[in-house]
Amino acid sequence: MPGLLSAMQGFCVIGIVIFVGYVAARMRIGGPSAQMVLNRFSFFVSSPCLMFAILSKEPIFDIFHPSIIVAFLSAMLIGVVFLVLNRMFFHMNAADATIGALNSLYLNSNNIGLPIATYILGNGALVAPILVMQQALFTPIGLTALDVFTKGKVSVKEIAKQPLHQPLLIGSLLGIVLSAVNAKTGWFIPNYLYDPINMIGESAVPMILMAFGMSLHGTKPLQQKGDRPAIFTVAILKNIVMPVIAFLLAYFMMGFRGPELYACVVLAALPTGQNVYNYAARYNVGLTFARDGILMSTLTSPVFIAVIAFLLS
Template sequence: MGGVLAGFGTIAVVVGLGVLVAHLGLVDAAGQRTLSAVAFFVASPALLFTVLQDADLRAVFSGNLVAIVAAVVVTAVVSAGVARWRRDDLGTSVIATMCSSYCNAGNLGLPIAAYVLGDPALIAPVLLLQLVVLQPLALAVLDSAVSDTAVSWRRLLSRPARNPITVASVAGLLVAVSGAPVPAVVADPLELVGGMAVPAMLLAYGVGLRLGPLPGRGVPLQRLGLPVGLKLLLQPLAAYATGRLIGLDDAGLLAVTVISALPTAQNVYVIALRYERAVLLARDAIFVSTLGCVPVVVAVVALLA
């Protein structure tokens, strides 16, 4: 437990440093976007490639993936069912479902996997699930909700191939499967660049906390409470129950439960803003679930570690 608290302490210090540099005016909103872009398009792909090329794929993708997928399906079904009962429009229903089931696997998932679980490769299943399946599916539905024209399947299927994290992850998996050695002239620069992914993400997140708007009062409590409750409570419980059912060991149970307890991903807000659907719900769900995930994850680790 001491190592977990130390891991969270490390994360908190770097996030706090991001808040400080934003408060002092050293990094503004444009700087934050640049930092995030470098982390997303350059450093994170390098990190995931170097991590996955040596990963034990059977340990990462077998039962862990089953438990994570089951948890996503459970929360998504409940959220979609409630949205249908409320007779929400299709776009709002999609955003609400993403708020309840789409994890912040990048900005917070990688640091938590690295410093709390001790292996950043453990975040790979949920990252690939979201980037290859969930996000393209959600965007296709949103496209159909706001457009009078049919969705292009070519555009839909090519979307993951245009995401650098997906491409780098698949490349790392192919190297791991083939066992082919990566030349030092390639591996060393990738490892060096990948080393800045986690601190860059945390600094950018801290800058965003300082510069970003706080949640307002535009979302009723019952509207906000449902996606946050599903995200922080039902999803990790479903992952844990599935993990127990399929016989995951203690380390696997801890990993899938912690990963499923991650807060709503920040890009849900970007998507909501792009399609002009449930923007306030997405913003407030991200903020509240981010604050709430810390005690939830600490409690999970205390019970399962």
């Protein structure tokens, strides 16, 4: 049971830091803007530095591992399943259904994915292909759909600008470029430049987790009774069905075994990414649905990741 023990120890580390953030919020340490400051600093500074530091030293062929095929197909299938269920049972309008599909397929590769990849899977670079896939593919598709359904037209300029507003994607791409240059020429940036970037990046995970803990203080989920069936459906699709699909694809289609299979399934069980709430807020659609779906999948995700660790690790 070493894999399960390792997962539980990883969750213990993550849980303690989250709890510290929750206590800090209750005690009003840092004032009412503390969560926003931690979130913004980690989003715009620490996390991009972390992804750059990790990926620049990762072998280029390890970054784009074939497991990205599993992540892509399992996410797409889950999104389609939600849309079918919505048509059969929930009957949301097109914009809200788009938020529901994103809630079901979008992985929290930053706030939760980075800590889990670091402390449970032992390699933070594992989330990089997922991050690039989501920001380069799923985000433009989702925003295009929301543009059409809320405005009746597509703002190509705004959608094309999205990657420029994603510091994580920029940091990841720069790290990938440096990794490729290093593989081709053997050149790497001097340590006096790399070390401060790495030092700043190491602050990302604790800030992310404490900010998440702060966000739990005063939260009152599931106030909209009409959304509850769809919210529970999102949590089931995200935390149970998606890992099952990922396992089937990884095991039977890709032939993965051991750590590769384990990583594919654990990452598929990550909760919904908080980006979905940002998109809902931007278009003013499905706000409470997006928030409660993210919260529900986030609270239940550790249970299912523990089960996966027990069965596969």
